Amino acid sequence: MRLDKYLAEAGCGTRSEVKKLIGSHRVSVNGQTVRDPGQKVDENADKVLLDGRAVRYAAFEYYMLYKPAGVISASRIPGDLKDLSQTCVTDLIKDRIRSDLFPVGRLDKDTEGLLLITNDGALAHRLLSPRKHVDKTYYTELDGRLTKDAAERIMAGVDIGDDKPTLPCEIEIPGADMMPVSGSACLITIREGRYHQVKRMFAAEGLTVTYLKRLSMGPLALDHSLKPGEYRPLTEEELYQIRKV
Numbered sequence: 001m002r003l004d005k006y007l008a009e010a011g012c013g014t015r016s017e018v019k020k021l022i023g024s025h026r027v028s029v030n031g032q033t034v035r036d037p038g039q040k041v042d043e044n045a046d047k048v049l050l051d052g053r054a055v056r057y058a059a060f061e062y063y064m065l066y067k068p069a070g071v072i073s074a075s076r077i078p079g080d081l082k083d084l085s086q087t088c089v090t091d092l093i094k095d096r097i098r099s100d101l102f103p104v105g106r107l108d109k110d111t112e113g114l115l116l117i118t119n120d121g122a123l124a125h126r127l128l129s130p131r132k133h134v135d136k137t138y139y140t141e142l143d144g145r146l147t148k149d150a151a152e153r154i155m156a157g158v159d160i161g162d163d164k165p166t167l168p169c170e171i172e173i174p175g176a177d178m179m180p181v182s183g184s185a186c187l188i189t190i191r192e193g194r195y196h197q198v199k200r201m202f203a204a205e206g207l208t209v210t211y212l213k214r215l216s217m218g219p220l221a222l223d224h225s226l227k228p229g230e231y232r233p234l235t236e237e238e239l240y241q242i243r244k245v
Contacts, residue, residue, distance in 0.1 A: 003029065003048075004037035010057045011099040012050055026051050058097045062239060063117040064220070065089060065103075068228035073106035073115065092229055093117055104128065105193055105217070113138070113214030114222040116242075117231070126245055127218060133167070133191035134218045134245060138198055139178065141211035146171075146184045150205040154188075160200035167191050169201075183210065218245050 007018035007027070019037045021027055027034050028049045029041055041048060048055045067073070067089055076088045090101045104116040104124040118124065127134055157165040170189040179185050188198060199209045215222050219241035223232065234242075 001041055001043055002037065003027070003034060003039045003041050006041050006043060006048065006057060007050070007055065009098060009100065010048075010055050011097055012055060021050065056097045060120045061096060061098050061101060061118060062120065062234040063093055063096075063101075063231045064223060064226070064234055064238070065092060065115045065117050065231040066222060066226040066228050067107050067112055067115040067214075069110050069112050071229075072109050073103045075100075075102040089115055090117060093231060107214060108196065108199075108212070111212045111214065112228060113212075114217055114220065115214070116217065116220060116234075123243065127242065128193060130192065132245060135189050135191055135216070136193070136214060136218075137187060137189045137216045139174065139185065139211075139213045139215055140188055140198060140202070140209055141180045141185045142183050142202060143208040143210050144183055144206070146186055146202075146205075146207065150207070151186070154201050154205060158201055158204040160194070160197070160204055162194065166194070166197065166201055180211070187215070218242060 003022065004015050004018050007013070007021070008015045012018050013021065022034060022037050025033050025035065029039065030047055043057050043059070048057070071087045071089055071092065074088045075090045089103050090096075093101060098119045100119045101117050102119065102124070104118060104127055107113065107115055116127070126132060151171045155169055155171050157168050159165050167190070169191065172187040174185055174187055188201075190197060194200075198212060202209055220238055226232065
């Protein structure tokens with residue numbers, strides 16, 4: 001791999017910025033100062049230092065984030081969204097190595113819960129592919145009573161104004177400890193990712209979603225020890241499970 005690409009992917013700056021660092025004699029490889037941005041480095045073996053400090057490198061990173069409300073599901077990649085005043089989900093990953101992380105799928109700004117943050121495009125494509133029908137489960141609070149008939153109609157598939165009705169889904173009523181003070185609540189599992197889908201499905205039955213939290217995506221479930229805004233790397237078991245999707 002080219003040295004400038006290595007440094008850029010390690011979060012040391014854009015390609016043009018790291019070329020200036022190299023040109024300023026601030027980068028060394030295996031103890032030797034390097035002046036050529038095109039020098040090849042072995043990302044698995046060579047020791048690269050910037051200003052005397054080791055540069056961390058990872059080909060891929062995988063984080064489970066508990067997305068809080070008020071944060072948008074977007075990436076702040078160098079050169080992109082520079083003028084965006086709102087907080088992006090990737091801004092919350094403080095100890096990231098890669099500069100090219102992105103959220104796998106989107107949650108609405110006011111929606112909380114599980115979000116996978118990575119730079120693995122192939123994995124993201126598999127998880128989001130409409131052909132895979134990956135399950136996504138949400139805890140939902142509503143402004144009114146969800147009747148049995150309404151739940152059955154939603155589960156069968158409803159018209160939300162798109163070219164075709166939604167796919168069949170599953171709805172469960174949670175335990176009393178998860179019920180809101182007013183209105184009603186449910187767990188809904190969908191297998192699509194349409195725009196505002198859950199909100200539009202309940203709106204088709206005259207109900208407004210007042211709170212929405214994603215609990216799981218495929219085999220990946222939100223870590224209950226995480227608080228809104230917190231994150232952690234995926235475990236080896238979690239990586240193994242989602243790679244099987």
